[in-house]
Every structure is written in structure tokens, then in C-alpha cells.
Amino acid sequence: MTNVLNTSHASRRGILRLIGAGTFTAATGGLGLIGSSPASAASATTASTARGAAAVPLAGDPTFWQQVERQFVLDKNVLFMNVGTVGSPPRSVLQTLEDTNLRVAVAAESGYSSFDDVRALAASGLGCDVDEMAITHNTSDGMAKILAGLELAEGDEILTTNHEHSGGNSPMQQLRDRKGVVLRRVALPVGNAQRAEDYVELFRQAITSRTKVMLFSAPTYKTGTMLPIRMLVELAQEHGLVTVVDGAHVPGMMNYSMHELGVDFFAGSAAKWQCGPGGTGVLYVRNKVDARYNPNPLPAFWPTITSSYPDAGLPPRTTNATASYDMGRYLTSVGNGSIALQAGVKQVMTMWDTIGRQRIEDHVLGLSAHLKELIAERWGVERLYSPKDDPRLVCALTSFNPFANAADVTTQAKSVEFVSRMRSEHSIVIRNVDFPVIGASSSHWAVRVSTHLFHQHDDVERVVDAMWKLSRAMA
Template sequence: MALPRLHARTSTPRSALGVSRRGFVGLLGAGAATAGVGAVAGAPLAHAATPSGSGLTSASLPAPSSPAYWDAVRRLFMLDKDILFMNVGTVGSPPREVLDRVDNVHREVAAGAIAAYSNFADVREVAARGYGCDPDELVVSHNTSDGMSKIIAGLALKEGDEILTTNHEHSGGNVPMALARDRLGVVIKRVALPVGNDQRAEDYVALFRKAITSRTKVLLFSAPTYKTGTMLPIRMLAKLAQEYGLTTVVDGAHIPGMMAYDFHELGVDFLAGSAAKWQCGPGGTGILYIRNKVIAAHNPNPLPEFWPVVSSGYPSEGGRPARSNGPTASYDIAADLQSVGNGSLAVMAGVREVCEVWDRIGRQRIQDHVLGLSSHLRELVVERWGVKSLYSPKDDPRLVCALTSFAPFSDPRDVFDGQKTTKLVQRLKDEYGIVIRTSDFPVIGSAKPHSVIRVSTHLFHQKADVERVVNALWTLSRDMS
């Protein structure tokens, strides 16, 4: 079992951390110096974050039943009060207590010149708890794109192998797939995704099933897609993949912090997400899940061959044991991926802190809130613009998320006018102080892509914000028609 060797490598604090014993022990305390790298990366630097701003923290929120609860949640954030920010799908905003924590640790690290050659076991443990997986399966990556790149580069794909994916993927997945195609001769096949409210989860499964061939090795899809906010049915697609012995890779950029998913229950092999969008962690952070054991109830298939292509944790001699074929991991593969040269104690402390904030508020409570708002938004869109304007699903609860895309103009020809849509989004910002974004994508049966708008509803929003954006868009779109 190679696990002890990894720890031997990463838990040599005085030499590997590159700081003097005096400096290290002086800052962290002698107990911490013997506690291992996991402790170095987390608790010993944990001077309580001194809340700036309102002084409110996630530990001092009113009871969730209080009418003031979500307003208090909003006050945890330092978003510009003059702007209604509804583009969380692009980037989130860390709560004050997270910023304070990052700032404090940055300063302590600077004062002590502390290095962090670590696999950050303590941060992974806290994060894994919130995502329903084990620490040996959870890597804090740099972002979704980083996670997707490491997954695709780490799979043992060869010439002629097919990746079955969709026509609504983000470059975060498309680029590493293109690299596998151009470097290895891997073939990329795409199913064309329908848009709007007319689909059910089963329709997507049928689409993928029809496209699987004897050469298909990987099923790769975004859930939700960033184009239309369609939450492809992950569990059902994972089951389909298991039936055909395929590896599942989910671009889950928008999952962490939005959906209260238990990653084990999803039954997938890999999921890459952002920690800086809906999870509102520090910039340049992501969540990468790698199934590291056989989970009889959710994914009984053997683990796919996988190599940690960017790693300082992988042993320079002797390799790793075979991946587990049972319920217990044969080694901590996440530690191999997490250990890459000198890391950032401050950023990692921020990720740990924001995971704790989310756990304190309650991930299910957050999911219910953000989906409640997006459902309200869709109902209002249907009332004003009609159901045909929706490019996101509405009626099948298995397909919805907190991203909503719709056509804002009453003339159907305007979906081909990307400039007009861009102008609307700009005017919404300039004249109403509301930030959303455009979304462009191919549509089945249309020679040209459609250009619509996308609105994100998150935990710092309330119903009144949804009504405000709808009213502003209604007025503006009529003015521009």
C-alpha cells in the first residue's frame, strides 16, 4: 500500500516546507510541527477570521425560519450594493469571513515565509464531507478547466477510442478533448441537445444511448450546460454508462455551491467543478472528484485506469498499487493530484472556510432557495414572454437548476441578432445596474446559432431581485423592439 510512502514524502515539514525549524515552530507551535502536513495547511493558522463590514458571520445568522434569514445571508457578502449581480454562472463572490481568512493567512504566511508542500488533507476532508465523497476522492483544483484537463489527460485513451459528448460543451471540456483528438487520435462524437421546456430526463438518456458505439469509451457531458441551464440527468446517464462499461466525466462547473449533490450517489467516475462560481470560494479554485473505490449501490463498475498527470505526490520510484476493486481505496489518488509543488495556504484556507460556511447554512437549504428563485423567474418569463421563449427546462424537476436562459425579444427573428442581445445586456447594466450575460448556442433545425440571455439566481438573491430583473428586461426589450 503506497499511502504511507506519500505521507512520508509530504510530511517532512522542516526540510520539505523549506523554512527553518525556528520559524516553523515559532509560528505554528511545536504540536503542529509534528502533526503532519494536513495540520500545517489548516488548523494551526486558524486564527478566527475577524469579520469585517457588518460583523455578521455564518455562525451568527438568525434562525432559518426567521423572515430576516435570507437578508442576513446576503449581508455575509460584500457585493456592490448599487449592482444587482446575476451572473454567478461566470463568477461568484466570496463571503466576508472567507476574504478575512484568506487575507489573515496570506499575512501570516508572508510574515513567517511559510511554504506549503502539502496534500492539504485537512482541507480535502472538510470539502469532501460537504460533497458526499471521501477525502481520497476530492482535489481542490484551480478551476473547472484545470479539473477537466487533468481528467482527460489522465485517462488511458488511445487512437480510435470515442468520447461521446454534446454540442453544448464549454471550452473547459472541449479543449482537453481536442488535445486528446489531435495528440492521440481519439474521436469526439456529439449528440445535439434539444432546448426548451419540452424534454424529459428520459429523452436525454435515449439520445445518448442511440449514439453509443462499440468504440465509445467515455461519456462526457456538462450538467448543467452553461448554454441553457439544462441539468442533464446525471444519475440516469451514469447508469447508462455503467451498463456499457463507459467512463463518465461530468463538467459540473456549476454544481459546487449550487446543488446539494452527494457525489457518490451520482454514480459517476469524474466530476470537475468550480469553487469560485456558486461555491463562492477564492478565485482560481475548483473541485475535482475522482471515484476511488467501487461503490456497490451507485457504481459497481471497476475503476477506470487513471494517471495523475500533474503531480509532485506520485512516487518517483515504484509506482502505485492497482486501483481498488472493492469498497476500500488502495491509495489516496486525490493526494497525488493535490500535491503539486508549493501550494497556497491562504487560498486553501479560504476554500476550507467557504465549505464550512455552506455547511453551516445548509447545502440543501441553499439548493432549495436558488431553485425556488429560478422557478419563480421561469414562471414570470412564461407569463410575460410565453413558454416558447424559454431555452431552459421548467417542468421536469430532474432537469432544472439555478441558471435560466430565455429569449428576451418578442420577435422570434431577434434570436439571430447577437448584437441586439449584447446591447440589451449592456443597457441592463448601464441603466438598471443589473448584471447578467448573453448565451449563444446551436439549436437543432436552425442554420444559425441562437443568442439569448442567461440569469443566475443565488443565495444572496430574493424574490424581489427576480422581479426586478424581469421588470427591467420587459421594459428594455419592448423599448428595443
């Protein structure tokens, strides 16, 4: 026991030094007031970047997470719990942006680059190689690039769900209207009653002889259901289907390895849970054949949005474990890029790797598990739209019906009022989400709470108390 504690404290000090605690102690909101030395970013960049590098048992250490919280400039008078919409960059990232913007302007540096160092770091954090990783503008940008680059013809089917985000729906609908691609949607059940196998079965039943692609969000932004990626990928592989995952919420929340998931394409945000600068995202494209996770041939794919496509064309895609070219480079090199945004992504990826992606996942899932238990205790488990008991389906987004009169959840105005009064009367920011529910004649307007690394155990209790009081006041 003593040993564990000693290790834990020593490591904690080391980690805090690396992520900049101590350097950024002044709790200022103004960018110009952030005290920093460029060396803090430099030293952080030399830290270990291996996925899951941090095996030290710190996840339950509240002091550690309070120190982490202090790295963020979030308004102290507000409890911000809508990370699912947008994160907030830590001080070190803000400082990097400021320093880099100034340096670029002074030297009029050009950003014609494929940003290999940033891609390499992002790749190592997300369990893949640099040739499979592109830096994009956001998830929507990644999804559009994936769907624009696939070879699909009239009558080909994309099997997707009825809970997708417009970032995936928009490019799919264009394929429908432009090429005659057919969109088939699995109606997703909601709540705690399902197991991972149930979702897989629903997809299995919906596959037809025309299905070419399986596209789904994991987690869905509506109910925070983490569709079981690996199990669905195995199903897709059996049928020779291409897998596209809208993983907007995964980077920075979950410690997933793209290789181990075996997906073909995965688009994520770097500005939500990853807390990078606004306008940044990551895109994984399977670019070689690793028989352990996905023995199927690489799908035909064109990096349509690029400014570096070679005059001689690209060589054929590889059929083995050696990439025939760096796909991520083509997808990242699009004219003059932002050196500052790329530096910000690098900084924040380093911070996450230094804290430990597994440690962050454990913390944020621990908070959401606590939140779900409290909701189940006060309102009843049937009020949850998010899964609770199957660990394969959970994430750090929690959606539920808070209303004293359960039927109010179908009234948009009630839901809007709830979110707005949480802000004005309790200084807590959450959001609402609407979605179809099987068997219901109109959409449900749930509320959604995000728990992240800058939250503490008592923040969860605070939001539950506030939601309980407000639900009674609105009865």
C-alpha cells in the same frame, strides 16, 4: 406550528452566528475595513459539516436570506446575477485570505502540502471521501487533469454534447488531435418540452462499439439544463463506459452526493456558486468500488499533474470498497500551493455546510422557478431555453429569448446590447450565451440569469421588470 417557528428562530440565530452574521455587520466594500475576529472563522470550522445537516425549515424565511446577503460585499448599487461566470467570496473568506496571506508572508510558510483538512471538508460537503477529492485551480483545470489521465487510444470515442464549455472541449480536442480519439456529439434539444428520459435516449442512441467515455456538462452553461446525471451514469454503466461530468456549477448550488451519483470523474468550480476564492476548484475521482452506486471496475487513470508520484509507482487500483491509495492527495500536491486559497476554500465550505447545502439548493431553485414562471407569463414558455417543469432537469441558471421580435435572438449585436443596457440603464448584471439550436440555421444568442443565495424574491421581480422594459425599448 409554534414549535416549528421556535425551532426555526433558534436555529436561525445559531446559523447566523456560525456564518459570522453580527461579526460582519459593517457593509464595507474595502477589504481592510472588514471588521472581524479570527475566532469567527475558527468557531465556524467547528460547526456541523455533514451534508444536508440542516433539516430546519428555513428555506422560505426572507429575513434569514437577507442576513445571508449581508455576508457578501457585492456592490449595493448593482444587482449581480451572473454567478454562473463567477461568484463573490463572502466577508469571512476575504478576511481569511487577508489573515492567512499575512501569516504566511511573516513566517515564510511553505505550501508543500496535500491539504488533507481542506479536502476532507470539501469531500464531506460533496458526499464523498477524502481520498476521492482534490482541490484544483478551477473546473477547467479539473477537466484537463481528468482527460490527460485517462488511457485512450486512436479510434476510441468520447460521447459528448454540442453544448460543452471550452474547459472541457479544449482537452478533448487535444486528445483528438494528439491521439486520434474521436469526439461524437449529441445535439441537445433546448427548452421546456423535454423530459429527463429524452436526453438519456439521445445518448443511448449515440453509443457505438468504440465509445469509451461519456462526457457531459450538468448543468450546461448555455441553457442551464441539468442533464440527469444519475440516469446517464446508469446508462454508461450498462455499457461499461467511463463517466466524466463537467459540474462547474454544481458545488455551492446543488446538494449532490458524488457517491450516490456513481460518476467516475466530476470537475467543479469552488469560485462560482460555491463563492470561494478565485482560482479554486474541486475534483472528484472515484477511487473505490461501491456496488450500491457503481459496481464497475475503476478506470485506468494517471494523476499526470503531480509532484508526489512515488518512485516505485502506484499500487494497482482497488477492486473493492477500500481505496488502495489516496488519489486526491496526488492530484492536490503540485509543488508549492497557496495556503491562503486553501484556507479560503475551507472557510467557504464550512459556511455552506453550516447554512445547509439542501437549504441553499431549495432557495436558489425556488428563485429560479419563480423567474421561469414570470418569464413564461410575460413572454410565453416557448421563450425559455431552460427546462421548467421536469424537476430532474432544472437548476438555478435560466436562459431565455427576451426580444420583442423573437427573431432578434439570432443577432449577436442585439444580445450584446441587451446585456450592456441591462447594466447601464438598470444596474443589473446578466450575460449572454450562444449555442446551436436543432433546426435553426444560425446560433441563438440567449440571455442568462443566475439566482443565488444572496438574492431575494424581489430581486427576481426586479430583473424581470427591467428585462421586459428593455425588450420593449429595443423593439
